[in-house]
Amino acid sequence: MIKKNENYTNLAKGYLFPEIAKRRREFQAANPDAKIISLGIGNTTEPLTPHIVEAMKNFVEAMGTKEGYEGYQDDSAGMPKLRERISSAIYSGKILPSEVFVSDGAKCDLGRLQAMFGRGVKVAVQDPSYPVYVDGSVMAGAGGKHPVTDHGFDDITYMPCLPENDFFPDLSVVQKDSLIYICSPNNPTGAVASRENLSKLVEFAKANGCIILFDAAYSFFIQDKNLPKSIYEIEGAKDCAIEMQSFSKPAGFTGVRLGWCVVPENLKFEDGSRVCDAWARITNTAFNGASNIAQAGGYAALDETGLAEMNATIRYYLENAALIRSALESDNFKKMGVEVYSGGNAPYVWAKFTGKKSWDVFDEILRQCNVVVTPGAGFGPSGESFIRFSSFGHRENIQEACERLKSFNM
Amino acid sequence: MIKKNENYTNLAKGYLFPEIAKRRREFQAANPDAKIISLGIGNTTEPLTPHIVEAMKNFVEAMGTKEGYEGYQDDSAGMPKLRERISSAIYSGKILPSEVFVSDGAKCDLGRLQAMFGRGVKVAVQDPSYPVYVDGSVMAGAGGKHPVTDHGFDDITYMPCLPENDFFPDLSVVQKDSLIYICSPNNPTGAVASRENLSKLVEFAKANGCIILFDAAYSFFIQDKNLPKSIYEIEGAKDCAIEMQSFSKPAGFTGVRLGWCVVPENLKFEDGSRVCDAWARITNTAFNGASNIAQAGGYAALDETGLAEMNATIRYYLENAALIRSALESDNFKKMGVEVYSGGNAPYVWAKFTGKKSWDVFDEILRQCNVVVTPGAGFGPSGESFIRFSSFGHRENIQEACERLKSFNM
Numbered sequence: 001m002i003k004k005n006e007n008y009t010n011l012a013k014g015y016l017f018p019e020i021a022k023r024r025r026e027f028q029a030a031n032p033d034a035k036i037i038s039l040g041i042g043n044t045t046e047p048l049t050p051h052i053v054e055a056m057k058n059f060v061e062a063m064g065t066k067e068g069y070e071g072y073q074d075d076s077a078g079m080p081k082l083r084e085r086i087s088s089a090i091y092s093g094k095i096l097p098s099e100v101f102v103s104d105g106a107k108c109d110l111g112r113l114q115a116m117f118g119r120g121v122k123v124a125v126q127d128p129s130y131p132v133y134v135d136g137s138v139m140a141g142a143g144g145k146h147p148v149t150d151h152g153f154d155d156i157t158y159m160p161c162l163p164e165n166d167f168f169p170d171l172s173v174v175q176k177d178s179l180i181y182i183c184s185p186n187n188p189t190g191a192v193a194s195r196e197n198l199s200k201l202v203e204f205a206k207a208n209g210c211i212i213l214f215d216a217a218y219s220f221f222i223q224d225k226n227l228p229k230s231i232y233e234i235e236g237a238k239d240c241a242i243e244m245q246s247f248s249k250p251a252g253f254t255g256v257r258l259g260w261c262v263v264p265e266n267l268k269f270e271d272g273s274r275v276c277d278a279w280a281r282i283t284n285t286a287f288n289g290a291s292n293i294a295q296a297g298g299y300a301a302l303d304e305t306g307l308a309e310m311n312a313t314i315r316y317y318l319e320n321a322a323l324i325r326s327a328l329e330s331d332n333f334k335k336m337g338v339e340v341y342s343g344g345n346a347p348y349v350w351a352k353f354t355g356k357k358s359w360d361v362f363d364e365i366l367r368q369c370n371v372v373v374t375p376g377a378g379f380g381p382s383g384e385s386f387i388r389f390s391s392f393g394h395r396e397n398i399q400e401a402c403e404r405l406k407s408f409n410m
Numbered sequence: 411m412i413k414k415n416e417n418y419t420n421l422a423k424g425y426l427f428p429e430i431a432k433r434r435r436e437f438q439a440a441n442p443d444a445k446i447i448s449l450g451i452g453n454t455t456e457p458l459t460p461h462i463v464e465a466m467k468n469f470v471e472a473m474g475t476k477e478g479y480e481g482y483q484d485d486s487a488g489m490p491k492l493r494e495r496i497s498s499a500i501y502s503g504k505i506l507p508s509e510v511f512v513s514d515g516a517k518c519d520l521g522r523l524q525a526m527f528g529r530g531v532k533v534a535v536q537d538p539s540y541p542v543y544v545d546g547s548v549m550a551g552a553g554g555k556h557p558v559t560d561h562g563f564d565d566i567t568y569m570p571c572l573p574e575n576d577f578f579p580d581l582s583v584v585q586k587d588s589l590i591y592i593c594s595p596n597n598p599t600g601a602v603a604s605r606e607n608l609s610k611l612v613e614f615a616k617a618n619g620c621i622i623l624f625d626a627a628y629s630f631f632i633q634d635k636n637l638p639k640s641i642y643e644i645e646g647a648k649d650c651a652i653e654m655q656s657f658s659k660p661a662g663f664t665g666v667r668l669g670w671c672v673v674p675e676n677l678k679f680e681d682g683s684r685v686c687d688a689w690a691r692i693t694n695t696a697f698n699g700a701s702n703i704a705q706a707g708g709y710a711a712l713d714e715t716g717l718a719e720m721n722a723t724i725r726y727y728l729e730n731a732a733l734i735r736s737a738l739e740s741d742n743f744k745k746m747g748v749e750v751y752s753g754g755n756a757p758y759v760w761a762k763f764t765g766k767k768s769w770d771v772f773d774e775i776l777r778q779c780n781v782v783v784t785p786g787a788g789f790g791p792s793g794e795s796f797i798r799f800s801s802f803g804h805r806e807n808i809q810e811a812c813e814r815l816k817s818f819n820m
Contacts, residue, residue, distance in 0.1 A: 111696025118415035286521025
């Protein structure tokens, strides 16, 4: 019989979000009358905007005609006109269309990137971080084994991001020739790296042969004009960084599926070969392009009307985040000693319940308030005692959840 | 600096279809007036049918409303109602909805399956076969090195499929505990495995600890009611086979992106753990579901109206295939000793140009007829001297290409 891939044996637990969904289902089954509100998974709730809907409807209609029909694209990296528009609208032409690889989303790109870098690469992650960075690395064989003590995987360098360091890591713990995952605005902490942070990061990467995987999936949430939205705003980043981006949150495409990553032509492996060539090989061999309907929507999302509509959606979620922050600053939380972190440039509010375990707080909030949150410990060892509150929800549900939270006690 | 993944270094050449596209572009540049017709890549050309267009338009419109909006699915394996309809419409309920994993297509599923099985697995492929079986295995580390003599990869067992064995392989060359790739109707040969063929295959797999990866992406083309459309028509297949399926060809979804694979609950690794659990882990960690718009289209495609429309599209391409076959049976080809294989249950016509090299024939057909075909050698060592003619094209282009072929000489 065929042996199970040993990398999978190393995975200790199920993926975080299915575990949350399971606990929610069990609670609902035991409490059928409970009206559960989710501030948990980062799932968008607001409708697609009219301009994007129109563009996709028109595209589908054209696909029903001989003239408008499109099959496989010539290149799995996406429609040329979309790659051009991303180059101009997002990067002001500083990134070439040929360096933009359109995909079905950041999570899927991460899986392919991890497969491309393979089992031999050293990995450094912010701690806490999006679980896919670690789980995907382990599945690709780059994680090593999981120790029983729950302090993370042997071969992964965890870079603590805590209030003490303003949630930006001390890079001195990173080994030479590492792949460094940096997410800004950060999931789950909501912190945004400053220009100075990123300049130091790029300098470190170049000096130490590292490649940065910069996850900018939340960049549309940045309102502060002094904060960088892309790693490529930093001089030298094209020599050492891959950037991932997504239409999921700004355009509401979590179900439609569309994103992109930038792999600059300057980026090289040790043997001098271009990373973009290896990337093109895997996108052509293990992927067949994002849905062309989604691409038609993404193309519309990046014109003037589309951008204005996306910004309105972003502001809606940021207003939700402000309401949540305000609820978490009410007296009951103050009495518990809860500290709240939220800078207004991210959809997540991050709160520390000192002395308590994340999963205990999760269970207790679910029990008392019938509100689903995300336990910080699910994002890595340094997430312990924290809770992530997501602002994706209809306003009335956010308001109701905030009301319930105001009587929470633990 | 970061080392290039050694598996990628083993890949000898670029992926087949980009190489064909490159030669086509070069020929067009040198001959700007040539009106090139492609019988090459298996890319669909006929419009989406009205019922599917309507369903996707309605879904997009609903996504623009608060009530109809959908974000992430609860499970990356697809909409419950689509999984149920695949279970009933395709498998008459013999496969459970929970065993159906909806995806963005067979190629993408192959990449994830190869990542899941990992570098330790032994691989056997039909020769010739779809290049992704071999290239993807090599990228996952299961292929070994490519020898200079062009006889394939060290660690892959090639099972010749030739006219002499009716294009179904001799399984005795397969090692114990192998992953066996079988494609029926076959790409590129167009041959369909009989019930007897598949019964022997299942028996062999069960006796030798093998798992079959059964690629049924062309099953809708099967017209002969005696031929099996699914491996699960064979007793015992649920213990030893994964099946991949696709909406690409029957529904014209090559650009829309939708398919599925079946991973039966009975299927186990050596340690007794279920393959479907490992598969759920990778689909949740490295994938986020097919576009929900595509899924709405797939759901419509499998109701009574949708199935009737898909069958009409399939018949159109099969009529094209009959025209191509007829052209290849004309006197000029007979004089060259060309043998033609096409059973009327696949969109590909496979022809042997004895004594000639596939790429030479490819170049010569492009030069004389301005027709792009696919060189058989691109599908593996046993494809040498063969050419694959694809029937995906508008009727008038197929007719024109056939006319031109009738004066081909080499």
